Amino acid sequence: MKIIGIDSSGLVASVALAADGVLLGEFTTNNKKTHSQTLLPMLDRMRQDLDLDLKTVDAIAIASGPGSFTGLRIGSATAKGLGLALDRPIVEVPTLEGLAWNLWGADGLICPMMDARREQVYTGIYEFCPDGGEGFTLHVVAQQEAIAVTDLIAKLNGMGRKVIFLGDGVPVCLDRIREELKVPYALAPEHLSRQRAGSIASLGCRYFAMGRAISSDAHAPEYLRKSQAERERPHSYEV
Amino acid sequence: MEQAWKEDALVLGIESSCDETAASVVRGGREVLSNVIYSQIDLHTLYGGVVPEIASRKHIEKINQVIRKALDEAGISLRELDGIAVTYGPGLVGALLVGVAEAKSIAFATGIPLVGVHHIEGHISANYIEHPDLEPPFMCLVASGGHSHLVMVRDYGEYEIIARTRDDAAGEAFDKVARAIGLGYPGGPKIDKAAREGDPNAIDFPRGKVEGSPYDFSFSGLKSAVLNYLNGCRMKGEDFSRPDVAASFQRAVVDVLTEHSLSAAKDLGVKTLAIAGGVASNSALRASMQTACEEAGIRFVYPSPVYCTDNGAMIGVAGYYDFRNGYRAGYDLNAVPGLRIGEKQGVSR
Numbered sequence: 001m002k003i004i005g006i007d008s009s010g011l012v013a014s015v016a017l018a019a020d021g022v023l024l025g026e027f028t029t030n031n032k033k034t035h036s037q038t039l040l041p042m043l044d045r046m047r048q049d050l051d052l053d054l055k056t057v058d059a060i061a062i063a064s065g066p067g068s069f070t071g072l073r074i075g076s077a078t079a080k081g082l083g084l085a086l087d088r089p090i091v092e093v094p095t096l097e098g099l100a101w102n103l104w105g106a107d108g109l110i111c112p113m114m115d116a117r118r119e120q121v122y123t124g125i126y127e128f129c130p131d132g133g134e135g136f137t138l139h140v141v142a143q144q145e146a147i148a149v150t151d152l153i154a155k156l157n158g159m160g161r162k163v164i165f166l167g168d169g170v171p172v173c174l175d176r177i178r179e180e181l182k183v184p185y186a187l188a189p190e191h192l193s194r195q196r197a198g199s200i201a202s203l204g205c206r207y208f209a210m211g212r213a214i215s216s217d218a219h220a221p222e223y224l225r226k227s228q229a230e231r232e233r234p235h236s237y238e239v
Numbered sequence: 240m241e242q243a244w245k246e247d248a249l250v251l252g253i254e255s256s257c258d259e260t261a262a263s264v265v266r267g268g269r270e271v272l273s274n275v276i277y278s279q280i281d282l283h284t285l286y287g288g289v290v291p292e293i294a295s296r297k298h299i300e301k302i303n304q305v306i307r308k309a310l311d312e313a314g315i316s317l318r319e320l321d322g323i324a325v326t327y328g329p330g331l332v333g334a335l336l337v338g339v340a341e342a343k344s345i346a347f348a349t350g351i352p353l354v355g356v357h358h359i360e361g362h363i364s365a366n367y368i369e370h371p372d373l374e375p376p377f378m379c380l381v382a383s384g385g386h387s388h389l390v391m392v393r394d395y396g397e398y399e400i401i402a403r404t405r406d407d408a409a410g411e412a413f414d415k416v417a418r419a420i421g422l423g424y425p426g427g428p429k430i431d432k433a434a435r436e437g438d439p440n441a442i443d444f445p446r447g448k449v450e451g452s453p454y455d456f457s458f459s460g461l462k463s464a465v466l467n468y469l470n471g472c473r474m475k476g477e478d479f480s481r482p483d484v485a486a487s488f489q490r491a492v493v494d495v496l497t498e499h500s501l502s503a504a505k506d507l508g509v510k511t512l513a514i515a516g517g518v519a520s521n522s523a524l525r526a527s528m529q530t531a532c533e534e535a536g537i538r539f540v541y542p543s544p545v546y547c548t549d550n551g552a553m554i555g556v557a558g559y560y561d562f563r564n565g566y567r568a569g570y571d572l573n574a575v576p577g578l579r580i581g582e583k584q585g586v587s588r
Contacts, residue, residue, distance in 0.1 A: 036336055037585075040343050040570040054348055069292060070333050073299050074340045081344025084303050085317060217303040220296070227292035233285070 003208060004043070004060045004082070005201025008035040008075035009067025009095045010114060010168055014197035015043045017050060017057075018205050025050045026198040035074045043078070054086055059213050061204025063195060064092035065222035066122040066144065067114065072221035083216025090219040091204040091212060096144040099167055100126040101199040102192045105136050108162040113152075113169030120146050121169040122224060125156070138203070146224050149173045153180045162186075166193045244563045248321035252555025253306065255298045255338030256330025256358045257384075258282075258289045259548065262306045264313035264320075265555030268563070269367055272313035274545065274552045277301045280425060287424050288414065295333035302341050309551065320351050324558020327355035327568075327585070328578030329385070335574035343570050355568045355586045356557045357578055358549075359386055360398060362515040364560070365546040365553035373540055378509040380500045382524070383516030384410035384427075387456045387496075389503055390580060395560040398581045401503050402454035409492055409518045412458040416465050416488050420481050430485045431521050437482030439490035439523075442468060446495050454503045461491050489523050497527045504537055511538040520544035564588070 005016040005026075013035045016026035027042045047054065062079040065072050083090050099112035105128055114122040124144035128136040142155065153176060156163055165177065166188035177185065187193070207213075225231075247267045254261040260277040279297045283289045310317060325342035328335060339355070346353035363379045375395060381388040387404035407415070410427055417426025422433060444464050447457035465488050472479040496518075504512050512532055518524060519541055532539035546553060565588040572585045 034573075036340065036573045037571040040340070040347055044347060044570050069295070070336060073295060073333065073337055076299055077302065077337050077340035078344045080299070080303050081341040082348050084306065085345045085348035217307070220300045223296075227290060227296065229286055229290040229293060 001205060001208065002057050003091070003201050003204050004057055005197035005199070005204055006039070006060065006075045006079055007063035007095070007098060007195040007197045007200050008039050008071045009063045009065065010071060010195055012195040013039050013042065014195060015039065015046055016197035016201040017046060017052065018198070018201035023198050023202065026196065028196055030194055033068065033071065035071055039074060039078060057086060057088060059089050059091050059204070059208050061091040061093050061200050061208070062219070063095040063098050063200050064219070065095055066116070066146065066224040067095050069223060072223065076219060076221050080216045080219055083219070088216070089213035090216050091208045092214065092219060092222075093200045093203050093207060094144055094222065095195065096122065096124040097126070097138060097140070098200045098203055099195060100124070100138060101203045102166065102196060103164055103188060104128065106164055108164060109141060109156070109159065111156065111163050111165050112167040113165060113173060114167050115169045115172045116146050120148055121152060121173060122146050123152055123169065144224065149176050150180065153177065157182045159183070164188055168194060245321060248559060248562065249315060249319060250322045250324050250555045250559045250562065251306070251309065251320050252356070252551040252553070252558055253323065253325040253338045253342045254361070254549055254551045254554045255302065256326045256328070256335050257549055258294045259550070260298050260301045260305050261549060261551040262309035263551030263555050264309055264315050265552055265559060268556055268559030269371055271368055271552045272315065273309045274550055275305050275309040275312065276548070276550055277305050284424050287418060289331070291331045291333055294331060295337060298334055298337040302337055306341070317345070317349055322352045322354060322558060322562045324354050324356045324554050324561065326358045326361060326554050327572060328358065328575035330358055330576060332574050332576040335576065339572060339574050343572055347570055352562065353568045353572065354558050354561045354566050355572050356554045356561060357580060357582070359388065359580055360396070361553040361557040363390060363392060363398070363513070364557035365515055365542040365550070366513040366540050367556050368546055368552060369542060370540050373511070373513070376509075377511035377513055378500070378504050378507070379513040379515055380496060381516045382409040382496060382514065382518035384408060384414065386516060387458070388580065389454055389500060391507070396564045400580055401507070402452070402456065402499060404456040404458065405449050406457055406459035407462060409456070409458060409496065410516070412462050412492060413518065415462055419466055419469055420484050422481070422485070427517055427521060430489055431523065433482050433485035434489045434523065437480065437484070437486030439486040441480065441483035442487040444487055444491040446491055454499050456495060456499060458492065461488070489521070493521070493523045493527045496524060497531050500528065501531045501535055505535060509537065511540060513540045515542065515547065517547055520547040561586070
């Protein structure tokens with residue numbers, strides 16, 4: 001089984017290739033939001049370096065949201081184009097599940113956070129459970145959502161378990177966490193703390209094996225937020 | 240060395256610059272084998288205009304189906320294509336990015352050559368579809384929701400701007416006036432229809448001129464004059480005739496577009512005048528240009544309404560000639576929302 005992973009949901013642009021339990025390649029930058037110019041050349045570079053025949057790929061795993069609306073669409077259109085041209089399905093990996101997968105096997109709760117602006121973060125709460133064999137499965141404790149930082153902290157306090165934070169929402173919320181969080185916590189180190197297409201490809205392999213692939217036509221990002229016009233319509237415009 | 244460009248090459252054209260998701264297969268730069276357009280207009284009507292984020296979201300939902308349908312209707316498989324052409328500007332950046340990322344990805348996965356096409360150059364090239372004998376040089380009036388230009392087409396892919404609008408685009412003026420008289424969005428077709436019941440000479444609205452630039456357009460004064468007129472009626476407690484306002488406003492726009500196009504065409508010795516863009520499907524403009532061109536002994540050409548609206552066929556046609564001129568785009572092609580006519584960014588020989 002060979003799966004391409006793509007994540008362009010935030011500042012990170014990342015592509016990876018996982019095959020039969022091994023990560024064969026991964027390119028990641030965390031620099032500027034120039035994904036439109038960098039993502040596909042990155043994939044091309046990986047293809048050349050790995051001497052990859054695209055026809056041997058089984059599916060494309062995409063960080064399917066939440067994230068930057070435009071960033072998500074660049075990744076999605078890239079995945080959909082590959083799916084259409086190669087006649088392969090897409091595996092949608094929710095961005096925050098992909099982030100949580102970075103901390104595979106860790107004890108306690110995993111809380112990835114992405115900066116969602118407007119005093120909110122995109123977040124979910126996860127834990128790893130033994131899969132009865134030689135690994136772990138990712139268990140969703142709280143589904144990903146856009147939520148006020150204070151509300152998230154209250155939720156975690158209510159759960160009363162130790163938690164590991166990661167994601168680009170952490171620096172934005174750190175003061176609040178330090179002030180208001182009452183449970184033990186830790187912050188993930190730099191090599192695990194941001195989106196990685198390696199995680200999307202790896203988790204994508206598992207979701208693909210579970211039969212969670214969809215047609216490339218059907219895929220669209222999960223934004224977790226309506227557009228501003230839709231949010232404001234009932235108040236500002238009479239039909 | 241690139242392979243020589245085939246005369247009967249098959250090009251897939253992809254367009255997503257505003258609120259239409261469109262794809263088309265064109266053979267030999269002239270023959271349209273399919274032309275699939277998914278219009279989002281009903282969605283945006285709820286908001287009185289195009290909402291960029293909603294447009295972008297719809298594009299990503301529909302783009303694969305639209306491309307697949309274009310290939311199916313043409314009876315062409317992806318592997319048979321000689322080139323993929325995609326609109327990369329001007330337009331709404333989020334909307335453009337969907338088409339650009341999709342086109343690049345398909346080109347990457349198949350090895351088919353890619354080129355980025357200028358949206359307005361596409362509109363102009365729509366004239367080639369139904370006029371097989373049309374060849375440069377000719378002059379084209381481009382009038383749409385975002386653009387009002389007089390463009391000299393010196394050769395395939397070689398454009399020179401003769402005149403532009405100093406403020407509102409013609410189509411923008413239509414939308415704003417339509418909203419003011421309660422016709423709603425989209426303004427162009429609704430005013431065109433309402434005007435048929437009205438008297439174009441009922442109200443004397445001003446014909447905008449630009450000091451020192453006789454061919455340039457200005458529509459903001461006209462728009463203000465309409466709003467002032469409506470306000471005046473309201474102050475006096477009088478009703479206004481919607482058909483008369485629509486007809487008189489439309490007459491003023493059409494007069495200006497026709498006069499400026501004809502005077503530039505005559506001064507520059509142009510033998511063929513074309514129109515393009517959404518406003519080019521306005522029936523009064525077509526009639527006025529037709530009459531004026533006949534009087535001046537100038538050939539007048541225009542596309543069918545389906546090729547005036549945003550569509551993939553015009554991108555396939557323009558892309559065909561860009562390919563023929565040796566242009567190619569790399570996988571780093573980006574959307575350029577402010578791309579100027581004749582400008583290339585990330586597309587080179």
